[in-house]
Amino acid sequence: MHELSIxxxxxxxxxxxxxxxxxxxVVKVGVRVGELAGVDPDALTFCFDSLVNGTDLAPLALExxxxxxxxRCLRCxxxxxxxxxxxxxxxxxxxxxxxxxGDELELAYLEVEEP
Amino acid sequence: xxxVPLEKKVLSENDRIAAELxxxxxxxxxxxxxxxxxxxxxxxxxxxxxxxGLPRETRVATLTGxxxxxxxxxxxxxxGFPVRQISSGGACHLDxxxxxxxxxxxxxxxxxxxxxxxxxxxxxPTSYDLGxxxxxxxxxxxxxxxxPLKYPATFYKASLLIINKIDLLPYVSxxxxxxxxxxxxxxxxxxxxxxxxxxxxxLDNWRQWLxxxxxxxxxxxxxx
Numbered sequence: 001m002h003e004l005s006i007x008x009x010x011x012x013x014x015x016x017x018x019x020x021x022x023x024x025x026v027v028k029v030g031v032r033v034g035e036l037a038g039v040d041p042d043a044l045t046f047c048f049d050s051l052v053n054g055t056d057l058a059p060l061a062l063e064x065x066x067x068x069x070x071x072r073c074l075r076c077x078x079x080x081x082x083x084x085x086x087x088x089x090x091x092x093x094x095x096x097x098x099x100x101x102g103d104e105l106e107l108a109y110l111e112v113e114e115p
Numbered sequence: 116x117x118x119v120p121l122e123k124k125v126l127s128e129n130d131r132i133a134a135e136l137x138x139x140x141x142x143x144x145x146x147x148x149x150x151x152x153x154x155x156x157x158x159x160x161x162x163x164x165x166x167x168g169l170p171r172e173t174r175v176a177t178l179t180g181x182x183x184x185x186x187x188x189x190x191x192x193x194x195g196f197p198v199r200q201i202s203s204g205g206a207c208h209l210d211x212x213x214x215x216x217x218x219x220x221x222x223x224x225x226x227x228x229x230x231x232x233x234x235x236x237x238x239x240p241t242s243y244d245l246g247x248x249x250x251x252x253x254x255x256x257x258x259x260x261x262x263p264l265k266y267p268a269t270f271y272k273a274s275l276l277i278i279n280k281i282d283l284l285p286y287v288s289x290x291x292x293x294x295x296x297x298x299x300x301x302x303x304x305x306x307x308x309x310x311x312x313x314x315x316x317x318l319d320n321w322r323q324w325l326x327x328x329x330x331x332x333x334x335x336x337x338x339x
Contacts, residue, residue, distance in 0.1 A: 002208050002239030009125050017119070027116065031125065038241040038268030085264065085300040095303065103271070105242065107121040114117060 006039060006105070007047040013107055014057065021112065026060060028111035034067040034104040041066060069102030129243055132211035136246025139223065146332040147229040149245050151269055152253035153262075154235030157279040159187045160312040161253060161321075162232055166194035168322055174225055178217050179232040180209040187232065197221070208239035211246060228329060237266040248332065249274040256280040256287055260294035263301045270301045275308065277321065282311040 010029060018026050033039050041064045048062045069082040073089035074096040080089065082102070088095050124130055140147045150158045162177060169175055176197045179187040188200035201209060201217050214231065231247065233240040241250075252273035254262055257280055263270040270276065276298050284291060295307055308324060310317035 002206075002242060005206065005210075006125055006242070009128065012128075013121070013123070013125075017121070036268045036271050038238055038266075085267075087300070087303055097303075099271075103268070105125045107123050107125055109121055110119045112117050112119055 003039060003043040004047040004051075007044055007051050010048065010062075010107065011051055011057065014060070014110065017110055018057075023115040025113040025115075026057070026110050027113055028061040028063055030063045030065060030108040030110070032065045032067050032104045032106045032108050034102040035069050036099075036103040037105040039105060065108065067101055067104050070100050071097040072100045073097050126242060126244075129211045132215055133244035133246040136211060136215060136218075137248075140229070140246060140248070143223045143226070144333050145223060145227055145229050146329050147231065147245070147247045148328075149231045149233060149240075149247035149250045150253060151233045151237065151240045151250055151273065152235060152255075153237045153258065156235070156253045156255040156258065157312050158232050158235070158253050159190055161277065161279060161310070162191055162230055163194070164312045164315070164318055165230070165321070165325065166191065166196055168318070169194075169196075171195070173228065175228040175230065176221065176226045177230045177232065178209075178214060180213070180234045182207070182234060203234055207234055207236050208243050209233050209245060210243045214245050227333065228325075237262065237269050241266075241269045241272055248328070251275045251277060253277045253279055254294065254298075256283045256289040256291075258289070260290045261297060263294065263297040267301045270298050270305065273302070273305060275306045275324065278307065278309045279312055281309045281316060282314045 014026050014029055033041055045062055052058050052060045070079055071082055071087055072079045073094050075094035076092040078089055078091050079100060087097050089097055152158050177191050178199050178201055179191060180201045180203050181187055182203055182205055185200040188198050191198045199217050201213050203209060231245055250273040252269050278294060298305055308317060308320050310321055
């Protein structure tokens, strides 16, 4: 259940941003979660809501953008989505491919209401 | 309503401390390894066999993480090298700050190998960089050979997979080729070693791996 500490890190950033822009209300925070990030979106949402409820940050929505695992072929440069753990290039068949996305755990944006 | 781009890592504070630790380890040419596994896969047993096989003069230190108890630290202290328990206080993983605190009063000049035994858990420790040179995942033959598929993040981020308890293979349904194939599907290029900490089988290969990494860390080309 490290989603609780991850939710808490997200809220630390939200709080810092809110203080930096005094007077603004943060209504939503957008987070990218890659399928290799080891973070469960449902558990993260549950922990996030539990931490927000009853605080001055409420109501605050969490929008999770799931990011599939994508590799790039080192031979033909094709970028493709890895399905069923198949990491070979679907076009040229090369086994040498490199992860380009899917391990993200990033704060993408905040939605704020200016005063 | 205004959308403000943030574009930062969620765990940027952990990553910042981990980067500090990593440059400190590099400056002191310390090889730091982060051992991750589910509970009971044999991390502590592997560390016991590792410490037992090291020459007395080896400058090795161990940090061992647990939610509760200092049982592991007591087991590991018997080999005469410095050991410190990190009680994660209920947390299911170690983070970089816990490591930084645990090292605060140790002289890094006296260490060239730092072994960190994470909390037994195949999920959460993966997200927290501890400044290590490599993550090592330990999987035992008493578990399922599909674990790499169930916990892809850990197997993806580990440089080395150690399959432990291979002495049990005749008695369990665990298929060694299937486990290796699954690990390679998640992480093509992951190194794999097969060992039994009970019989000692395969431990020479592990000691060789460790020795090679230590030599590479100390090599002048690796000077920061």
